[in-house]
Amino acid sequence: MNTVFPYQVLTGEIKIEVTSVKLDGRPLPLSMLSRDHKAVALHEVERSRWDEARLDLRVVLPEKELAEGPWDDVACLAALTEAATNARTTVRLRRSDAGWWTGSLVLFRDAHLTRASLTVMVAATVDDESGRLIGTAEEPWTIELDERVPARKQELNIHETDFRNGPETWLRMFQDAPWLVETTGDMPTVHLNTGFEGLVEFLNGGGAPVEKAVRGMLAAQIAAEAWTAMFNAAVGDLERDGAGRPQWPAGWRDGVLRSMLPDVLPDLSISDALLEVHLRLTEGGWQELQPRIQYAAARRAKTHKNIANGLRAMSRDVETER
Template sequence: MLSLVVTATVDEFPGRAIGGIEQDWYVDVSASKPVRQRDVDILEEDFRDGPEWLRAYKGSAWIVDMSANVPRVYLNTTAVEGLVDLMNGAAGSVEERVVRDLAAGQIAQDAWTAMFHSAISDLDVDEDGTPLIPGGWRESVLRAMLPDVFPDRQLTDALYELERQRTDGAGWSEIQTRIQYAAGRRSQLTRKLTTAVRSAHQRGK
């Protein structure tokens, strides 16, 4: 476990803690290569016979749940037969790899969209009413997507404009299109669709 505390001399008193990280880092010293910790939990559940709250979504292959501290993607083990096994696989035929990539891309786009909306749903503001960038995974999501939502604005200006449009409703419908575009870029869905179409054309020849 790795913790980080920043200290400085304050009012001639050395060693005062002035900052640090909110969560400890866990380092696997035996791993052969570094693995990035996921900001999203992916859980497998039977929506039909599993937790009661999931039964209303039994017809969905997956849902994104933003009610916990960490975003969760629930994969339905019974909606599409074989999908979860396919998602957990690494090899397989060309067709299986194409389907796996497409499903992963669509799940990622849904997750990015849900996380973005959750990140901007309850922003804190400073004394001037300027929205503040949140911490944790919400900050990561906003820093990743805002440049695509407002490519001509700096991060803080983009967040201010986003909150203004969300609050008064002016231009908010257009923003939805930009959010969808940004989520698509993060999930690389267009590239995966291109690969799938090329594969289909090659198989059809």
């Protein structure tokens, strides 16, 4: 499920980068920033207590498309949010002579808990309507408050094994399945069936643009199924306090719920959403949530992006053959 806008929006890529960070005015070592992982670790061994972090940002927009498109009064805004605390900070960025959009955003420690998400939104006047959203960054940064290593936490184990003849005998009853998601361990695992002809070789291969696009679509399908299974398992394993209210789980289940609940029940706070899904599971209405859970899982797996890329690649391939 992808949002359809009744006006033209950007199709080009929007990139955001944290160029430097200061904790209470003290520069953070560059080793605490990772462009590869798009993450910042704010918890230093030498300075575990601090009040505010200032993030210096640089954003690249599709300038040619902006110049040729039907948009006026373009504004680029950076937004820092954390679902666990409902915290939100927004700052307007400025366009530099080099074509970048730059600015600084302040994160206040007492307004956040463990992990915040940093993204970019582009707004403009369209059809005489101001403030319309025309684009967002597809890959936000993660700001880790309690980590010393700037890396995204692993969310899935990928295990390649033969379901028919492999050492995991419990998988043999699923020998015709191309993959299976297991959520019973400390880390959820996607088992890829090496006995399913061509599957693992295709996922690990290279090839032409069309093949890469189809691979992306397949990987997105696997990821969406995994996120759906993880969410359902996390809700099913919730423990309750003395008053019967659900408690936040530990480990990967906590991360999955905090990540997906804002998309499953966007009109509720994160705590109320947890209570609501628990009530739906125990008292009725769970099936009505399934389309929303599927939508949230598809967003995490970037299904819409991968399908769009695949369709475009196949369309170009057909036109080339004509």
